[in-house]
Amino acid sequence: MSNTELDLLRQQANELNLQILKLINERGRIVQEIGKAKEAQGINRYDPVRERAMLNEIIENNDGPFENSTIQHIFKEIFKAGLELQEDDHSKALLVSRKKKPENTIVDLKGEKIGDGEQRFIVGPCAVESYEQVAEVAAAAKKQGLKLLRGGAFKPRTSPYDFQGLGVEGLQILKRVADEYDLAVISEIVNPQHIEEAIDYIDVIQIGARNMQNFELLKAAGSVKKPVLLKRGLAATLKEFINAAEYIMSQGNDQIILCERGIRTYETATRNTLDISAVPILKQETHLPVFVDVTHSTGRRDLLLPTAKAALAIGADGVMAEVHPDPSVALSDSAQQMDIPTFEKWLNELKPLVQVKA
Ligand SMILES: [Mn+2]
Numbered sequence: 001m002s003n004t005e006l007d008l009l010r011q012q013a014n015e016l017n018l019q020i021l022k023l024i025n026e027r028g029r030i031v032q033e034i035g036k037a038k039e040a041q042g043i044n045r046y047d048p049v050r051e052r053a054m055l056n057e058i059i060e061n062n063d064g065p066f067e068n069s070t071i072q073h074i075f076k077e078i079f080k081a082g083l084e085l086q087e088d089d090h091s092k093a094l095l096v097s098r099k100k101k102p103e104n105t106i107v108d109l110k111g112e113k114i115g116d117g118e119q120r121f122i123v124g125p126c127a128v129e130s131y132e133q134v135a136e137v138a139a140a141a142k143k144q145g146l147k148l149l150r151g152g153a154f155k156p157r158t159s160p161y162d163f164q165g166l167g168v169e170g171l172q173i174l175k176r177v178a179d180e181y182d183l184a185v186i187s188e189i190v191n192p193q194h195i196e197e198a199i200d201y202i203d204v205i206q207i208g209a210r211n212m213q214n215f216e217l218l219k220a221a222g223s224v225k226k227p228v229l230l231k232r233g234l235a236a237t238l239k240e241f242i243n244a245a246e247y248i249m250s251q252g253n254d255q256i257i258l259c260e261r262g263i264r265t266y267e268t269a270t271r272n273t274l275d276i277s278a279v280p281i282l283k284q285e286t287h288l289p290v291f292v293d294v295t296h297s298t299g300r301r302d303l304l305l306p307t308a309k310a311a312l313a314i315g316a317d318g319v320m321a322e323v324h325p326d327p328s329v330a331l332s333d334s335a336q337q338m339d340i341p342t343f344e345k346w347l348n349e350l351k352p353l354v355q356v357k358a
Pocket of ligand 1: 127
């Protein structure tokens with residue numbers, strides 16, 4: 001074979017490359033159209049039956065020289081790339097995604113602009129037990145210059161025989177304390193029917209880890225004009241977490257704070273495993289503020305300071321921790337709540353590390 005003939009064959013191969021490229025991209029565009037149609041109809045994007053039928057048809061028409069297994073492998077890759085293209089399109093469309101809205105969402109809580117670059121703290125007892133108990137923590141928080149107070153009125157507990165919270169009475173206590181100390185209060189709501197009532201008493205609706213995929217609750221929280229703090233489910237992937245936030249935002253409520261609170265792993269040294277890398281991932285993938293709950297992620301008082309330092313260093317918008325005037329008599333989470341002197345020491349060690357708005 002002369003060099004001219006070789007060059008000619010190579011040129012033909014080059015031209016075929018470009019034709020294949022054109023065809024693959026043309027197929028990609030059609031697959032995107034299919035994806036949009038499927039999404040509109042609520043059908044799953046991946047259809048293994050159809051994929052098998054397509055492979056069978058291709059192999060029946062394979063005249064070689066490639067082996068069927070080779071052809072099958074190449075087409076599997078093309079199908080996979082098409083599916084990924086649909087997924088990219090899908091996440092591009094998420095309202096919570098940074099692709100949709102590049103600038104940070106700022107959640108305004110009585111003048112505290114969560115997500116503005118300044119790092120903040122949310123503290124308070126695990127459960128509201130009495131007016132005096134909440135007021136004591138509120139006074140300590142206020143003394144430290146904090147503005148955000150948490151307290152559980154409805155407590156979804158692992159055991160049905162554990163303290164379930166004071167309910168609406170607990171919300172009323174929070175409201176009274178919030179007014180007296182000029183604080184914004186956060187409390188968990190577990191029942192979609194309680195949302196309307198709760199918004200009169202609290203400044204932020206918390207949706208807890210166990211309810212992260214309670215879609216009716218998410219939709220109910222999404223349909224009111226009240227900020228929502230959404231905790232990550234204890235076995236939820238970040239994709240599931242982001243989609244849970246999307247449920248809220250898709251109903252019209254864009255005032256959402258995400259909260260990493262540890263996930264279930266094989267490790268038993270801590271109550272949950274704090275997934276610290278979730279913070280920068282969530283900040284890259286979404287435009288929402290991200291908090292870290294150091295109390296429930298560790299379940300250990302001795303880890304509250306180092307994990308809070310990690311949260312601040314990695315760029316969380318704030319840290320949440322439980323504080324109780326007398327943790328040893330607390331009706332829930334007594335092992336990991338801080339008493340007031342411990343809280344003050346904890347906060348004073350963290351204050352020099354806090355990013356303040358430039
Ligand atoms: Mn708790």
